[in-house]
Amino acid sequence: DSFFELGGDSISSMQLVSRARRAGLVVTPRQVFEEKTPERLAEVAELAGAQAETDDVGVGEVPWTPVMRAFGEKVAGPDFTQWMTLGVPAGLGLDVLTGGVAALLDTHDMLRARTVPGEPKLVVGEPGSVQAEAAVSRVDATAADSGSLDDIAGRAAREAARGLDPAAGTMLRAVWVDAGPHRTGRVVLIAHHLVVDGVSWRVLVPDLRAACEAVAAGRTPRLDPVGTSFRRWSELLTAQATDESRLAELPDWLTLLGEHRRPLAGRALDPHVDTSRTLRRRSWTVPPEQVETLVGRAPAAFHCGVHEVLLATLAGAVTHWRPDTASGLLLDIEGHGREPIDGTDLLRTVGWFTSAHPVRIEVTGTDLDDAMAGGRAAGTLVKAVKEQVRAVPGDGLGYGLLRHLNPRTAPVLRAAPAAEIGFNYLGRFAAAADAGPETAGPGAGAGGVGAWQLAGPTGAGGTDGSDTPAPHVLEGLAVVRDTPDGPELTVTLSRPRRLLTDTDVERIGGTWVRLLAGLAAHTDDPDAGGHTPSDFHLLDLEQDEVDQFQAIAAKLEGGLSR
Template identity: 35%
Template sequence: PGTDLSALRPAVDALVRHHPALRTRFRRTDDGRRQEVLPDVPDGILTHHDVAGLDGPALEAEVRRAADAARDSLDPAAGRVVRVLLFDHGPDLPAQLLFTVHHLVVDGVSWRILLADLETAHRCAADGRPVDLPPATTAYGHWAARLQAHTRSGALDGDLAHWERTAAAPAGLPAGRPGPNTHGTAATVTVELEPETTEALLRRVPEVYRTQVNDVLLSALGRTLARWCGRDTVLVGVEGHGREDLFDDVDLSRTVGWFTAEFPLALTVAPDAGWHDILRSVKEQLRAVPLHGLSHGALRHLLPDSPLTGAPAPQVGFNYHGQWDADGGGSGLYGAALPPAGG
């Protein structure tokens, strides 16, 4: 209760100073965008919002308003890529913390690094100690330069045949409901599973079939799409973490940045096959993807005159972020997850 702003502010400053990605701007030049790291921590990253006395719809409206304003204030061209909002409910109630970062500089792995480091920094500041964070690893810019040189050296050319075969898979989907297909008509559908089903998905099925959760989810998606499309093969866009061990002298374990590898998967699933056969087949198809998909983006975007340029894009995507468990113990900075705010 009553989160100490005097400890949170130096913690946020130390976090942004420690991770160059949070001080990055994308300056427009004649030959495209150029990524630069600013030497100093930008002003106005942390803001305090007094919501004491608000509850119900009024509180939700104020949090949403502030969250939308923070999101709209992000400007990669100016180096404003992160905002932290503290919603203060008064001295007797826990505060809410909203941490928003532009996707250009973070991915799922980055969030785990940042949230852990912010808690460490806050603990140090609250105890009156200098903030001491674990060292950051290889800089994102260094990794990008190494990957480009590696790709253009021909080291990934052996994967081209796989990706060209994948590009030949049908990408179209049957027409859905009539009406405009625009950003303004998009909708979010959220589904929650009961505890028993969740336990089966996360624990029992992977143990029985010696597979992973994402294999199970992708099998269900593949079977559904195959039945809907009326064919065995569907093109699905899949995301991986992209932090592959290509170089012995590169360590990305604590590097903040957008490393995500997006790649197409020509998923072949017999619509009427049993689950045992489907799971085994999908597992084998995923394991056959070169470098967990990293080479697709490298060969398509970093190779001059790439044969993958212009390949059809999947019309449906799949991304499994893993399990995010909130620590409700009350001894740390985070008591529980803040519900999504803003639209």
């Protein structure tokens, strides 16, 4: 089976590569994208050798990256956090959790970072410079009923988050919600957003489990080594910002940004009024039977990523609401940011790598009503957006480098139009089983949550700073969670409350969900899918030429099969 037909994406490909490495095999995320199947990956995989010596040291000064500079000094405040809530074995023990957290602190450099007030940098201390004992606490929930554990964990997370102090180097806290010796408890791991991102949690959670299990068994935790340090990565970005190849991208970025146009919501964002405190959110859930297609068969049929499927339908929904966007929509696409530069190995590096770059998407010529009905226009929409997403200069990282790290180009891009819409696909996560108290099998406990599974409605939370300016008029967020009933897709729209109305958001969100349903239905058509010109990067082709070649190939294949 193809990795992507099974619902894989760029983030889960990094997990696959990391697991292969632990098994002694070396493949790269790019090879996963190109080869797709286990058989073909086996042909390019190499046996892992001894780790090469390197002069990469993660300790010392770390210059701010583009995403940090984009948010400004307010991001260094204590109320910009993320956390994960996990089910943990009954009677875990404070000493076991402390030993596990100590292993995290000593392995992952950025967890030992501190901010420098007034300066755009962090400083990372030596291993052992942050004591785990001060970062770990216990909440007694032995008398609480099973159904209230997640609420207790949520309150504990918010309280612990207030105890983070970036300037003092307190970037990580862990709280054990002790449900007693016979019930699965909870651990909430809380980190400042300056030192983690969504991919980082996919490293930290299994590392915490491995470390705690080692301590519980009386062993010294030995976590897998980290490749490129975040410090080295930030230095590379700083150097890249003045590289001639990046400077050559500037005219293309300015062309993409275009001219200033009428605001999407009648007025522009006001950073003093439209803050994180004013954000309002509305979510929709897509049923598993559609999600199986949307994250598996649709990306495989159209030779694209899950994020392009989701972005295409969001762009269609906004265009359906505002059909007068003849010059297209300007959107910021958020990504994991872990692009390969100079042989970097970022699979196990913890830090805030998130990147964002603008794209201009124009789909006003697409019959969106037909797309919602499952017609051919659904495929046309995906193909059109896929090509426009892939037409950005370089790998997309250059925009942030030129906008935030190069003093010559930064004012030029600052004066250009900014995207009013943001989009972020968080990836695919395993969710906790929903089996009821004490009935979810070995290791399960309260609420059917197994040990080391994500717990609660989402398993994740955080705070984003009440006074932080809202970056967009409208933001679309999507996440896939694997549940016992199949994959569940949740799409969320957020906006400052003084801009778009509830009616506006209901219209856009409802159309987004209907376009997703239409695409799922269209993908069931045997003729759905096909290649686009970007699939043949060595050739200069138009879409109609690609369609002609595919038609000829289909006829030849049909003739041979007879």
